[in-house]
Amino acid sequence: MATNDTIGAAMMFNGAFPESKPAGAASWEAFRQAKEAAHAAPSPSALSGRAEPAASSLPAPSWEQVRANAPAAAPDSAVPAHLRLSSPETVAEYLPAPGAERYRTLLDSKQEAWILAIGGREEVDDKRTAIQQHQIRLKHLADEFPTQTVADDHPSKIDCDKNIARLKADIDRIEARRAPHIERQNAIGQALNSVDKYLTYAQISEMRPAADVRIGKADTLAIMADRIASIRNDVFDMVSKPWPSADAKARATAEIDFLAGKGKIEVGQSIQYRGQMAWPHIEDVTLRGFGRGMGDMYDVRQVASSTAIMCWLFRDAFIAKVHAEIDAAANDDIALDAEQRTAELARLNGRLLAEERVLGAIVWRDAAFHLIPADLDPRALLGIDGPEPRQDW
DSSP states (O other): OOOHHHHHHHHHTOOOGGGGOOTTTTHHHHHHHHHHHSSSSHHHHHHHHOOOOOOGGSSSOOOOHHHHHSSSOOOOOOOOOOOOOHHHHHHHHHOTTHHHHHHHHHHHHHHHHHHSSTHHHHHHHHHHHHHHHHHHHHHHHHHOOOOOOTTTTHHHHHHHHHHHHHHHHHHHHHHHHOOOOOOOHHHHHHHHHHHHHHHHSSGGGGGGGOOOOOOOOTTOOHHHHHHHHHHHHHHHHHHHHHOOOHHHHHHHHHHHHHHHHHHHBBBBHHHHSSSOOOOOOOSSSEEESSSSSTTOSOOOOOOHHHHHHHHHHHHHHHHHHHHHHHHHHOOOTTOOOOOHHHHHHHHHHHHHHHHHHHHHHHHHHHHHHOOOOOTTTHHHHHHHEEEOOOOOO
16 A cells, blocks of 8 residues: 555655556566666766776667566556546556557547648638738728728729638638548547546446447448437437326325424423423425435425424325325326336437447448547447446536
């Protein structure tokens, strides 16, 4: 386990975080120490002017020689359990095949697209500067004739208008040449952002190479996009279905019982010590977690303490009335409970991932990186199996 001194040195940029050391770190440490020793202070014999032994005249050892003579590194595990993917190089090193190669290819393709995209930027800036100069010349020409309008057939105005039109046409041509590279760079950048977000919470030790994907003869990017959109509509329809009346009644009963507990008037002090009864606090009662699932902390309601007392006094009447309202509004014929939703969502998500894998395979087959959908599942893009992406990203 790392000491505080080690971690402190890493935070001051004087060392690496111990949990972030890549495989082979021991070999690299040995090489670094050997290099430092080679550049250490001169020996006493050198300071005294005496010649060193003949061996010192040999050339310095090469990287291969130093690495070969360095002590062997301690065997690292294939993938650390809690690996910190702090750089693209670390990601590419530990991702299972073909994810590692695909990740490197995306990085290289994005860099290539960026270089091509900025190729004409300076030329465009120069032409825009030239346009501004011609526009300034036209303004000066108008200032020379303050009492009359410069005629359209004035030689200087014709020359400026021609040059401006020519420069704008050149800019349009350059921008049209840059547009595909910008589109490619943006699409790859969005895909890499999605992958990087996925890798921030999905443990890489749980990832495995995915099975080979078979592309149908009629499968195209457009057809696969339509299939994926259709499945996502099915997911939306499933999630939008109502919950069973029994579920709503159970949650309503729990909500009323909670309020009744807050509105109960305690008489124990009066009986035991002839004290006053313990009336509920005058502050409003906060309801949280009874809707959208018990763990939801965003559905918050403030209820008056008088309502809590009413729930305590007339609990059964409240429950009967609320249950009757639920029966009138419910549609149990199409309702789905939690177990049914989980099973149906798993089935739809399985279909969705299968179609996305085919789309990803077509993208890689055709090198159509500019057509990578921004919402493509990172597992389908990298060709790996792993935990499902989180829905809150």
